[in-house]
Amino acid sequence: MAEPQLHRLTLPNGLRVVLAPDDAPGRAPVVGVSVHYDVGFRSEPEGRTGFAHLFEHLMFQGSESLEKLAHFRHVQGSGGIFNGSTHQDYTDYFQVLPSAALERALFLEADRMRAPKLTEENLRNQVDVVKEEIRLNVLNRPYGGFPWILLPPVLYGTFANAHNGYGDFTDLEEATVDDCAAFFDTFYAPGNAVLTITGDLDVEQTTELVHRHFGDVPARAVRERPSFAEPFPERELRGHHADPHAPLPAVAIGHRLPDPVGELDAYLANVVLAAVLTDGDASRLQQRMVYRDQLVVDVHAGCGLMGAPLDARDPDTFTFTAIHTPEVGADRVVGAIDEELDALASSGPTAEELSRVTARWTAGLHRENDRVVSRTLDLGSAELVHGKAELISELPRRISEVTVEHVAEAAKALRPDARAVLELEPAGSDSADSAGGTA
Amino acid sequence: MTAAHRTAEEIGRTEAGPRPLPPLGEPRSSQPPATVDTVLGNGLRVVAARHGAVPMVELRLRIPFAGEDTMHPARAEVLAETLLTGTSTRDRVRFDTDLAAVGGDLQSVVTPEQLSITGDALADGLPTLLDVLADALTDAVYPDTEVAGEKDRLVERLAVARSQPRVIAREALQRHRYGDHPFVREVPEAENVARVDSAEVRTLHQESVLPRGSVLVLVGDFDPDTVVAQVERALSGWSSQNSAEKLPALPTLDGGDVQLVHREGAVQSQIRLSAQGLPRTDPGYAALQIANLTFGGYFSSRLVENIREDKGYTYGAHSAFEFTRDNGTILVDADTASEVTAAALWETRYELGRFALVPPTGTEIESARQYAIGSLLTSTASQTGLASQLASLAVLGLGMDWLAAHPDRLRQVTGEQIAEAARYYAPTAFTGVVVGDAEKLLPHLNDIGGVVVG
Numbered sequence: 076m077a078e079p080q081l082h083r084l085t086l087p088n089g090l091r092v093v094l095a096p097d098d099a100p101g102r103a104p105v106v107g108v109s110v111h112y113d114v115g116f117r118s119e120p121e122g123r124t125g126f127a128h129l130f131e132h133l134m135f136q137g138s139e140s141l142e143k144l145a146h147f148r149h150v151q152g153s154g155g156i157f158n159g160s161t162h163q164d165y166t167d168y169f170q171v172l173p174s175a176a177l178e179r180a181l182f183l184e185a186d187r188m189r190a191p192k193l194t195e196e197n198l199r200n201q202v203d204v205v206k207e208e209i210r211l212n213v214l215n216r217p218y219g220g221f222p223w224i225l226l227p228p229v230l231y232g233t234f235a236n237a238h239n240g241y242g243d244f245t246d247l248e249e250a251t252v253d254d255c256a257a258f259f260d261t262f263y264a265p266g267n268a269v270l271t272i273t274g275d276l277d278v279e280q281t282t283e284l285v286h287r288h289f290g291d292v293p294a295r296a297v298r299e300r301p302s303f304a305e306p307f308p309e310r311e312l313r314g315h316h317a318d319p320h321a322p323l324p325a326v327a328i329g330h331r332l333p334d335p336v337g338e339l340d341a342y343l344a345n346v347v348l349a350a351v352l353t354d355g356d357a358s359r360l361q362q363r364m365v366y367r368d369q370l371v372v373d374v375h376a377g378c379g380l381m382g383a384p385l386d387a388r389d390p391d392t393f394t395f396t397a398i399h400t401p402e403v404g405a406d407r408v409v410g411a412i413d414e415e416l417d418a419l420a421s422s423g424p425t426a427e428e429l430s431r432v433t434a435r436w437t438a439g440l441h442r443e444n445d446r447v448v449s450r451t452l453d454l455g456s457a458e459l460v461h462g463k464a465e466l467i468s469e470l471p472r473r474i475s476e477v478t479v480e481h482v483a484e485a486a487k488a489l490r491p492d493a494r495a496v497l498e499l500e501p502a503g504s505d506s507a508d509s510a511g512g513t514a
Numbered sequence: 515m516t517a518a519h520r521t522a523e524e525i526g527r528t529e530a531g532p533r534p535l536p537p538l539g540e541p542r543s544s545q546p547p548a549t550v551d552t553v554l555g556n557g558l559r560v561v562a563a564r565h566g567a568v569p570m571v572e573l574r575l576r577i578p579f580a581g582e583d584t585m586h587p588a589r590a591e592v593l594a595e596t597l598l599t600g601t602s603t604r605d606r607v608r609f610d611t612d613l614a615a616v617g618g619d620l621q622s623v624v625t626p627e628q629l630s631i632t633g634d635a636l637a638d639g640l641p642t643l644l645d646v647l648a649d650a651l652t653d654a655v656y657p658d659t660e661v662a663g664e665k666d667r668l669v670e671r672l673a674v675a676r677s678q679p680r681v682i683a684r685e686a687l688q689r690h691r692y693g694d695h696p697f698v699r700e701v702p703e704a705e706n707v708a709r710v711d712s713a714e715v716r717t718l719h720q721e722s723v724l725p726r727g728s729v730l731v732l733v734g735d736f737d738p739d740t741v742v743a744q745v746e747r748a749l750s751g752w753s754s755q756n757s758a759e760k761l762p763a764l765p766t767l768d769g770g771d772v773q774l775v776h777r778e779g780a781v782q783s784q785i786r787l788s789a790q791g792l793p794r795t796d797p798g799y800a801a802l803q804i805a806n807l808t809f810g811g812y813f814s815s816r817l818v819e820n821i822r823e824d825k826g827y828t829y830g831a832h833s834a835f836e837f838t839r840d841n842g843t844i845l846v847d848a849d850t851a852s853e854v855t856a857a858a859l860w861e862t863r864y865e866l867g868r869f870a871l872v873p874p875t876g877t878e879i880e881s882a883r884q885y886a887i888g889s890l891l892t893s894t895a896s897q898t899g900l901a902s903q904l905a906s907l908a909v910l911g912l913g914m915d916w917l918a919a920h921p922d923r924l925r926q927v928t929g930e931q932i933a934e935a936a937r938y939y940a941p942t943a944f945t946g947v948v949v950g951d952a953e954k955l956l957p958h959l960n961d962i963g964g965v966v967v968g
Contacts, residue, residue, distance in 0.1 A: 099567030103895035104542035140532040144823060148814045152881035153538060154888015157813075173888045175539040182536050193522040203826025207782070211829050211849050215782040217677040252522045260519035275542070291530070319779050322673040355619075356599075357610035366606065366663060372670045400670060431614035438617025438636050441568040446896040503779055 081454075081464055082278050084285070088294035089266025092285055093464050095273040095454055097447075106274040107451030108180040109169040110188065111459040113269075114262035115162045115387075116240030117303050125242010126250060128161040129205050130258050134168065135159070136197040139190035143197060146183055153179050156448075161240070163380065163387040165459055171448050174275040178284050181272075185288040188265060193255040202247050209241050217320035221499055222327035222396055223380045229314035230329040230495035235303045236390060264295035271455035271464070274447050304389060307331050312495040317502035323372065325398045325499040326405040328412065330489045332378060334389035336461055343473055344481035345393055346384045349376040350432040351424045351482065352415065357431075359415050364397070370408055371397040388460055393489060405498045419486035423479035437471040444468075544891070546918040547900070550738040556753040557726025560745050561904055561913055562738040566897035569637040571734030573620075574905035575647070578727050578758040579629040580696060585714075587626065587699040588706035592664055593715045593723075594624040597631075598646075599660040601653040606660065609646060616642045620650075626697045627761045627838055628909065629723065634898075637735045644748035652751045654719055661712040669704045676701065679777065679849070679949065683784035686775045686947045686968065691767055691788055697838070725749070727758040729908040733901040764841050766790055770945040772859070773968040774959060776952035783855040783950025784847070785862065789943040791835055791842040794910050799842075800923040801931035802938060807882035808874040809833050809865070809939055810846060812889075814881055817865050821848060827858040837910060844938060852951050856958030859948065863941045863964075870940040873933035887921045 082094040119126040137143040150157045155172030170180045213219035224239050231237040270289065272281055308331075333341035352360045353376045364370045374397040378384035397408050443449040444467075458464040547565040554560060579590060598620055599606040613619060616639020622631045631650075635643040675681050681701065688698035730749075732741055767790040792802050803811075810817030810833030821827045831848040846866075850858040874882070894900045894917070907916060948955065952967065959965040 097567065101545070101547070101565070102567060103544050103891060105892050105895045139526055139528055140535070144814070144819060148881060149535060151812055151814045151885045154884045154891065156889060156892060171892045173541060173891055175541045176888075177539070178536045179538060182533070186533065190526050190528050192526040200823065200826045204822055204829055207827070207849070207851060208829040210782040210851060215679055215780060215849075217674065256522040256525055257519045259525055320677055322677045323670060355610045355614055357607040357614065362607070365667070369663060369666065372667055372674065398670075398674065427611070431611065434617040434636070435614055435619075438570060438634065441570045441617075441636070442634065442896075442898060445566050445568040445570065446898065447892070 084282060086265065086286065086289055088289070088292055089264065089297065090289050090292070091269045091458065093269065093271045093454055093458050094276065094278055094281055095271070095450070095464075096276050096278055097274050102275055104174045104275045105171060105447050106174045106177045106180070106272060106276055107169065107171045107447040108177070108184060109167055109271045109451045109455045110184050111165050111167045111269045111271070111455040112263055113164070113267045113300065113459055114166055115164040117163050117235045118262065121234050122246060123250060123254060124238050124246045125205065125240065126246070126254065126258065127166055128241060129201060129247060129250060130255060131159045131161045131166050132201040132205060133193060133197060133255060134187055134191055136194075136201065137192040138186045139192065140186050146187070149179060149183060155180065163240070165456060167452060167455060169448060169452060171451070177272070177276060177281065181284050181288045184270070185292060188263065188268070188289070189292045191259065193252055193259065195252050198250065198252055198255065202250065205242070205247060206244060213241060215320070217318060217322065218325060218398075218499070219320070221318070221325060222329070222394055222497060225314075225316050225499070226327045226329045226392070226394065226495060226497050227380065229312050229497050230308065230331070230392060231305060231390070233303070233305050236305060260295065261298060264297050265289065265292045266294060266297040269455050269459045271451050271458065273451045273454065308493045308495065311492055314495065314497040316497060316499045318499050319503040321499060321501045321503070323398050324401055324405065324501060325396065326408050327497040327499070328395040328409065329495040329497070330393040331493065332391040332393050335385055335391050336388055340473070340481070341485070342378070344477050344485040346378050347429065347432050347474060347477045348419065348482050348485045349378055349393070350435070351419070351428050352376040354432065354435065359419070360412065363415060364408070364411050368411065370403050370411055371399045373398055385460070385466070386456065405496070409496060413491060416486045416489055420483055423483035426479070429477070429479065429482070433471070433475040436474045440467070440471055546914055548738055549914040550742050551913045552742060554725070554746050554749070556749065557757070558749065558752070559729040559908065560732070560742055561729065561908055562732045562736075562741045562745075563900065563904065563914060564736060564738055565733050565900050566735060568897070569735050570897055571635055571637050571640050571643065571732060571736060572897045572901035573631070573633040573643060573647070574731040574901050575631040576729050576905055576909050577629040577723060578627065578760045579624060579722055580627060580759045580761040581722070582696055585706055585709070586696070587702040588710050589714050589718050590624045590629070591668060591702045591707065592661060592710045593656070593718055594622045594629060595664040595668060596656050596660050596715065597622045597650050597654050600655045600657040601649045602655060603653070604646075604649060612642060612646055615639070618643050620646060626699050640734075640736065640741070641744065641748070644744060648748045648752060651723060651749070656712045656715045656719070658712045661710070661715060665707055665710060668707045672701060672704050672707065679780070679782070679784050682775070682777060683786050683947060683949045686773065686949055687786045687788060690773045690947050690968070691945055692764065695762070695764065697761060697764055722759055724754045724756055724758040725752050726754060726756065727760065729905070731901055731905045731908055733897050733904065761838060764838060767843055767945065769943045771964055771966045772945065773947045774952055774955060774965050775947055775949045775968045777949050780852065780949070780951045782849050782851055783948055783955060784849050785855065785859055785946070785948050787846040787862065787944045787946035789844045789938060789945070791844040791938060793840050793842045794837050794907070794912065796842075798931070798935060800920070801927045801935040803886055804879060804882045804924065804927055805874065805932050805935040805939070806833055806835065806844065807885055808878045809869050809936075812882070812885055816869065817846070817862065820865055821858050821861050825857075825861065827851075827854045827861070837906070839910060846944070852954040855948065855950055855955050856962055859959070860962050866939050866941040866944065870937050873929070873936055876929065879929060879932055883924055883927070886924045890920060
């Protein structure tokens with residue numbers, strides 16, 4: 076595949092920079108700019124659940140040079156789009172704009188890295204906004220937070236790995252401006268961030284602009300990142316969750332994965348395993364559980380809690396989720412998954428199964444790469460988490476090198492006696508047959 | 515965290531002080547992609563555009579698929595779910611395996627207006643993608659076992675769908691604004707799905723999956739002329755003298771009371787308002803588009819700045835258009851905690867009134883204009899983005915020419931035209947629904963008025 080030519084620099088204040096000019100003919104005059112900070116919800120202090128995400132909201136609320144709301148207006152008034160998101164191990168901010176607005180985007184990112192305005196009024200306002208976000212995505216929604224909020228407290232034992240990254244309302248309400256100041260000084264130093272710029276850009280000119288805008292953001296000490304490692308479970312762990320809005324029961328299974336950074340090839344074998352199990356109508360679990368035995372409404376297997384593989388450092392989670400009918404019961408669902416894992420552990424996938432996974436992965440990466448926003452974010456997170464933005468273009472080859480034996484090994488390692496099983500039970504006054512049908 | 519950190523005041527201040535915003539550089543225009551837009555012998559319109567830097571191809575097929583029969587939505591849903599599960603030469607697994615071999619995917623979904631088939635593949639896999647598509651279009655057999663299985667799953671999935679607040683709100687809004695027009699039947703009734711048999715699905719396919727009046731969009735790394743010839747060959751067996759069935763015209767939307775719909779156990783409400791807008795083909799559309807952005811169509815809008823950034827009532831508020839053939843409506847939505855729902859509805863109505871009466875300023879207009887032009891550029895910079903954009907335009911009878919000329923249309927819109935368009939936002943022009951916990955909502959909604967219990 077066409078590999079973007081990467082250019083790197085590191086500023087004296089420690090900011091790492093990745094430039095990926097798009098030299099393809101007919102490219103659109105568009106640039107993507109992202110900043111990934113090496114802090115996610117695993118780093119938030121105890122008693123401050125949801126703080127990393129709340130802080131992400133505050134980074135849009137004005138700076139020394141720009142009043143509240145100005146950031147949004149300047150990005151959109153330049154024809155651009157923006158957003159930010161908080162993950163286990165990082166928080167990202169991005170903009171995609173016509174290339175004529177590149178310098179403006181760099182100014183905006185540098186300005187809030189240098190001197191954001193953290194005020195009581197903005198904090199209280201954004202606590203309210205975040206609570207609405209949580210009501211929208213979790214509390215008022217069937218299967219809200221399933222499995223990314225609900226499964227970790229069953230599988231993991233430490234606060235860092237087990238707590239709710241969206242946050243408890245009490246913790247959010249008790250957050251203070253001084254907590255924000257401490258969080259900023261600890262984690263938002265230039266030496267703790269990666270700036271990524273992709274698309275229609277000139278390397279020399281862009282390098283000059285990066286120095287001009289980010290050069291005088293003062294260096295600050297970067298604290299050594301603690302390890303979030305914890306031992307694998309020594310038995311099967313069970314959890315239950317009552318969902319007041321769900322019409323049907325569901326089950327999630329979580330397994331520990333090999334270290335995504337230190338044991339990348341073993342991790343990728345799990346990525347292939349997940350695809351063999353549930354990607355496409357011909358995959359093993361779709362065939363068996365959806366079409367043949369009709370045990371579930373849908374079933375999904377994948378690496379990572381946030382919906383994508385290679386998004387976090389160790390420890391990371393292999394997840395299964397399935398929505399099923401009450402008659403079937405969670406044990407039959409789990410039992411069917413176990414049988415298919417056993418079959419793969421003893422004989423591995425067929426050569427055809429492997430080649431279909433490789434072809435679909437290659438195509439999927441091409442499509443991701445074609446979108447400036449995903450290209451920018453993928454390069455940035457790969458540089459931050461893996462120290463290696465090139466990983467993105469190496470993936471199709473590395474996926475194609477995964478063998479039948481590797482996948483069998485991966486299936487064998489997903490042991491029933493070292494996993495977490497979460498059962499979600501409908502608990503509302505709504506029953507499956509009346510759920511809003513005539514609302 | 516560090517014990518000794520700066521205070522928030524110290525963080526927000528530097529020695530050099532505030533800095534000026536850099537100016538924008540010279541805008542660079544891009545060439546519209548090489549495109550062929552033609553109608554094949556079987557009546558199918560094909561739009562093929564060379565675009566993008568990756569060796570992929572994106573496919574979008576849109577078949578008008580309306581039906582008056584009350585059983586139509588259920589039959590159509592089962593058809594969409596089983597279209598790719600069997601022909602005389604392929605079963606479900608063969609479909610998936612053949613597509614996977616070229617990194618491909620095909621999916622079909624149905625709405626009251628159309629059957630959509632969406633796909634992609636590695637560019638050199640296009641012949642396979644077209645072959646699989648042609649096979650389904652001309653030879654789908656709807657095996658009894660597949661139809662029976664999908665019916666069972668659909669009944670369960672409909673229950674899951676109808677537990678989603680946004681689905682409940684959408685159904686309530688559709689019924690409230692359009693009564694029993696076929697456009698409201700977006701989610702079939704479970705008992706109707708249970709009654710569908712495979713013979714009916716086969717008949718529906720024969721009568722309604724038709725090339726005449728349909729449009730196929732292909733975008734990718736290819737030569738458009740060659741691709742059109744490939745399509746002509748691959749789909750030569752797909753033919754009929756009849757035309758695909760178009761949705762009957764929608765009645766013009768009038769303003770009226772908002773209907774309160776109770777949802778047990780809700781901690782948040784869905785506010786959904788709607789008014790008549792303009793079709794995309796209308797000469798006034800560009801002015802309405804800029805007006806809409808200013809009102810609530812993007813983040814830097816009056817509605818978002820009021821009810822999210824000032825008052826914290828919502829995570830997101832939006833004002834958007836919904837286009838059907840020859841018609842366009844305005845949809846305004848926000849989800850808010852039960853405690854602040856009435857206040858949020860009040861502020862939304864206030865902003866609607868202010869918008870109709872106090873036209874957008876020059877600064878508001880220029881920001882929205884740049885956003886409209888720039889976001890069109892960024893959204894069509896990828897193959898997937900361009901393909902989806904062309905497909906939505908194609909069903910309205912538009913094509914690449916319209917898309918390429920649209921930035922200039924946006925540049926030429928005047929303040930007077932926008933002030934005129936803003937009158938579409940008069941609060942009296944809107945109707946809608948609020949879905950939430952009626953017990954908590956009703957006292958305050960009664961206080962502000964204009965709300966009836968549904």
